[in-house]
Amino acid sequence: MQPKPVSLSRTTITELMIPAYANFGGKIHGGILLSLMDKVAYACAAKHAGAYVVTVSVDGVNFREPVSVGELVSLHASVNYVGRTSLVVGIRVESENVITGEKKHTNTSYFTMVAKDAEGKLCVVPPLALENDEDIRRCLESIKRKRLKEAFSDEFDNEKNRLDLEDNLHLLQKERVELPKKN
Numbered sequence: 001m002q003p004k005p006v007s008l009s010r011t012t013i014t015e016l017m018i019p020a021y022a023n024f025g026g027k028i029h030g031g032i033l034l035s036l037m038d039k040v041a042y043a044c045a046a047k048h049a050g051a052y053v054v055t056v057s058v059d060g061v062n063f064r065e066p067v068s069v070g071e072l073v074s075l076h077a078s079v080n081y082v083g084r085t086s087l088v089v090g091i092r093v094e095s096e097n098v099i100t101g102e103k104k105h106t107n108t109s110y111f112t113m114v115a116k117d118a119e120g121k122l123c124v125v126p127p128l129a130l131e132n133d134e135d136i137r138r139c140l141e142s143i144k145r146k147r148l149k150e151a152f153s154d155e156f157d158n159e160k161n162r163l164d165l166e167d168n169l170h171l172l173q174k175e176r177v178e179l180p181k182k183n
Helices: 030-049 133-162 165-172
Strands: 011-016 052-059 072-082 086-096 103-116
Touching: 011 030, 030 052, 030 072, 030 086, 030 103, 072 133, 086 133
Parallel strands: none
Antiparallel strands: 011 072, 052 103, 072 086, 086 103
16 A cells, blocks of 8 residues: 555635524634534545545644634644554644634644445555655654553543542542532
């Protein structure tokens, strides 16, 4: 299987934010942006994989800036890393006020996708051909993010299994919670 360059699957989707996308505060629903991110992640990953892909996880969805009705939102996606059957797609979301020309970086997120064949079984994806220092940096960051995520997951599972309520009630003392009354 021949490696495919990052540039082959790089994808941008731009969409006008309409009033139907707004929440009660007049800003665009986060769910609308997540849906658009999933769409661009699919397009990017499917182009690289040459197969149907599905989302298995989303990392780092932080809404840095609100998006307003009437702005153009551009979602820039690239494959940052490939495993055997998985791909990590990095997405940068930017909004633009078409009247003033002001642009804002509103989100950066990472979608892990897996490729599936016609029977719905996992299938191998092509290796990734890194083309420049930016591609190398993004790939290395993906590897580090993957390792940190695995370590956190293991550590958290261990903590959950060892959690003793009585020994940890002191952690709630400065929190904004009320404990049930004991009889």
